[in-house]
Amino acid sequence: MLKAPKNYYKNAMINFIKAQPNQIATGPQLVKLYNTLAENYYGLTLKKNRQRANMHIDMIPMNVYKFMKINGQRLNVEGIHQYKFNF
Numbered sequence: 001m002l003k004a005p006k007n008y009y010k011n012a013m014i015n016f017i018k019a020q021p022n023q024i025a026t027g028p029q030l031v032k033l034y035n036t037l038a039e040n041y042y043g044l045t046l047k048k049n050r051q052r053a054n055m056h057i058d059m060i061p062m063n064v065y066k067f068m069k070i071n072g073q074r075l076n077v078e079g080i081h082q083y084k085f086n087f
Contacts (some may be wrong), residue, residue: 026082030064047059071085
C-alpha cells in the first residue's frame with residue numbers, strides 16, 4: 001500500500017498558510033486541502049467504501065486539528081473558529 005512521504009501534508013499546509021493573508025486559516029480550508037492532497041497522491045480514494053489510502057477518512061479532521069492546535073493560535077471571529085499561524 002502506498003504511503004505519502006514524511007511531512008507531505010504538513011509541508012503543504014504550511015505553504016498554503018503562508019500564502020494566506022495574515023497567515024489565518026480555518027479548519028475546513030485545511031481539511032479540504034488535506035483531502036485534495038490525498039486524492040492527488042493516491043488517486044481516487046478516501047471514500048469510505050473504496051479506501052486505497054493508508055489512512056481513514058474519519059482521521060483527517062483529527063490530523064488537521066492536531067496540526068492547528070500545535071502550530072496556531074485560535075481566534076474567535078463572528079462564530080467561526082480561525083487559527084493564526086506564524087511561519
